Amino acid sequence: MEKVTKRTTIYDLAELADASPSAVSSVLNGTWEKRRISKKLAERVLKIAEEQGYAVNVQASLLRRERSNIVGMIVPKYDNRYFGEIAEQFEVMARAKGFFPVVTCTQRDPELEFEAAKELISYQAECLISTGATDPDRISAFCSASGVQSINLDLPGKDAPSVISDNYSAAKELTKLILNRCEEELGWSGPLRFVGGRLADHNTAARLEGFMSEHRDRSISVPDSYVMATGYSAEKAAIALGSLTPDRPTGLFVNSTISLEGVVKWYSELQSGAEKVRYGCFDWDPFGAFLPGNVGMVEQDVTIMLNKAFELIGDADAPTEPILVPCRLRPFHVIA
Amino acid sequence: MEKVTKRTTIYDLAELADASPSAVSSVLNGTWEKRRISKKLAERVLKIAEEQGYAVNVQASLLRRERSNIVGMIVPKYDNRYFGEIAEQFEVMARAKGFFPVVTCTQRDPELEFEAAKELISYQAECLISTGATDPDRISAFCSASGVQSINLDLPGKDAPSVISDNYSAAKELTKLILNRCEEELGWSGPLRFVGGRLADHNTAARLEGFMSEHRDRSISVPDSYVMATGYSAEKAAIALGSLTPDRPTGLFVNSTISLEGVVKWYSELQSGAEKVRYGCFDWDPFGAFLPGNVGMVEQDVTIMLNKAFELIGDADAPTEPILVPCRLRPFHVIA
DNA sequence: GCAATTTGCTTCATCGATTGCGCAACATTG
C-alpha cells in the first residue's frame, strides 16, 4: 500500500483513531482501564491496530520501562538430546512465567560464549543462564559488573549459583551396572575403560571419580591407559578405540552421546569379538536402547534442573554451592 | 560497589571521562575517527568503559538507528538432528554476515508459532525465517503487513519465498533403495509401507508421491492401508505397527526420525521375523547406521538450504516458486 | 444551582544512543 515501508507506530494509529499517542499506548499495553480510557476508544484503537498489522517496538518500550523480561541462555550445541531438551524446556518454562527467552548456541567456543553473553546483556537481559559453559566465571564476572544475575547450568562456576547433575553418583551407578552386566553376561569383572570428555571439565572429573570409586569398592585397579578422555568428538573416540580388538571381554563407560557415536562406529566395524563387548553411556538418546552391546544410559533430569534454575532467578542470596540434581539410570536389555 | 545496581550508560562514562555523551558514543561505536575524536580521548573512554563493565543498551541504540540487524528464526523442535543443525548453522552464518540471530522453538504449535513471530517482529527483526511452520502463510501475511521480509524454510508457503528439500526425488530414491535391498536380501519385491508424517503436510505429500511413483514404475500397487501417516510421534508409529507381525517379508519407508523411534521400538520387540524386515528413513541420525534392518537414510542438505535462504535476505523480487535443494541418500549395510 | 467529584482524555518529560550542525581553539597561508 504505502510506498515507504516504515513500521506502523502508535503515532500513526493515534492519527487514524483520532486520539493521542498515549491513549493508544495504554490501550495496546492493557493499562487502559486503569487510565480510564473508554471502552469505545479502546475498541476503535484495537481494531485499527489489527488492520494495520501493528507490532510494538519493543526497543522503545523496553527503553522506557524498567524491566525487560528477557532471560538469556547460552547452550553449547544442539547435537544431542540433552541440550536440545534444555533449550526447548527453557523456552516453555520461561514463557509460562512471562519471560521472553532468548537462547543462543555457542559451539563450545569460549570466545563465542563470552561474546554471546555480552550481546544478551546488551539486550538488557535480566538474567543469563550459562549452560555447559567452558568459562562460566568469566561470564559471571561480566554479568555482575553489569548488574545482571547469572546462573550456571550443567557445569558449575565459583562466582554464580550453579545447578548441575549429580555426576558422581550417576556415574557410580552406571559403572556398577556395566560391571554387573559384564559379570553376568561375560563372566568377567573389569576393569572398564572410560571413553570421552575432557579431564579439565568438572563433569568429566566428577564422573571419573564415580567410575573410579566403584572400581575401588570392588578392589579393581584401573590402568591409566584405560582413561581415554578424548574430548567431545565422535571421531576421536573411534580413533582412540581403533586399535582395540576385543579378543578378551571389554567394557566401556562412554562419557556423552557424541563419544558414543564413535564407540558405536568402532563396535560396528569389529571383525570379531563384538559379543564380548558391553558399554553404557552417560547421557541419553532415544536410539540408545536399540544399539547392540549397550547396557544402559544415564538420563539427566532436565525438568528438575530447570525448575531449580528458575527458582534461583531473582533470588539475591542464592547458594554458591552447586545444587545437585539426581539422574535417572535407564538399564537396557542387550541386543545380541 | 554502588548501592543501586543501575546499568552503566554513556552518560556515566562521559562524566568519568570528562567528556560529552556524544563523544563517548562515537568512541564506543567506532565512528570516532570519522567524527574527529582524538586518539587520546578514545583510549581514555575505552579504558573506563572496560573498567565499568559497560555494555551498550541495544534497545536505545536500535531505536535511534534505522537497522536492527536482527534475523529471527522459528523452529518446531530440537528433538532431531535436522532442526538442531538448522538452528546451529543459522546462528553461525548469521553472525558471519553481521546479523544478530534469534532462534525460538515453537513446539509444532501453530498459535505459538504465530505469537513467536509477532514477538520477533516486535524486536524489529529485519527478516523472519519460518522453519517447518504449520501455517507459514499466516506468518508471511503478518510480516508483510509489518513491512518485514519473511522466508519459509523446510516447508513451503504461497506468500513468501521458500527453500525446501527436493522431497519428491529423495523419497523416490529412498524407495528405490529399500525396494532393491528387499529384492536382493529377501527376494521380495514390495509393496512397502509408508510410516509417519501428516498427509496435510506438504513434505509428507511430496514424499508419498515419490514413494508411489517408484512403486508405479515397478508396477507394484500399494494398498491404501499401507499408508500410515501417523503424525510426528514415536508412540503413534509404534502403535500403528503394533499388530504387524512379519511372517512375510516387510519393508518400511519411515518418514522422519521421530517416527523411526517408534519403528525401531516395534522392531526390537518382535518375537520373530525381524530378519525379514527392511526399512529406510527420510531424515538422518548418527545412530541410524547402526540400527538393525536400516538400509539407508536421507540427509537433507542444511548448509545449502541455509545458503539459499541467506541469499534471499534483502532480495525484494525473490521467486515465489519453492527453491528445491537436493538431498543426500546415505545407504547402509544391514546389520544382521 | 453551584461546588465537588468523576470521566476521559492530552501534554510533556523521559529512557539511552546517535548524529547533523556548529563553535571554539589552534595551525597555516599569503
Next chain:
DNA sequence: CAATGTTGCGCAATCGATGAAGCAAATTGC
C-alpha cells in the same frame, strides 16, 4: 596579521513507548 583551514569536541533533536500530571467536560451531591 588577517583570512582561511583544520582539529576536536559539545549541543540538541530524535527514535517510539510510557506514565505522571493536568485539564476540560460530564456527572453527582446537597
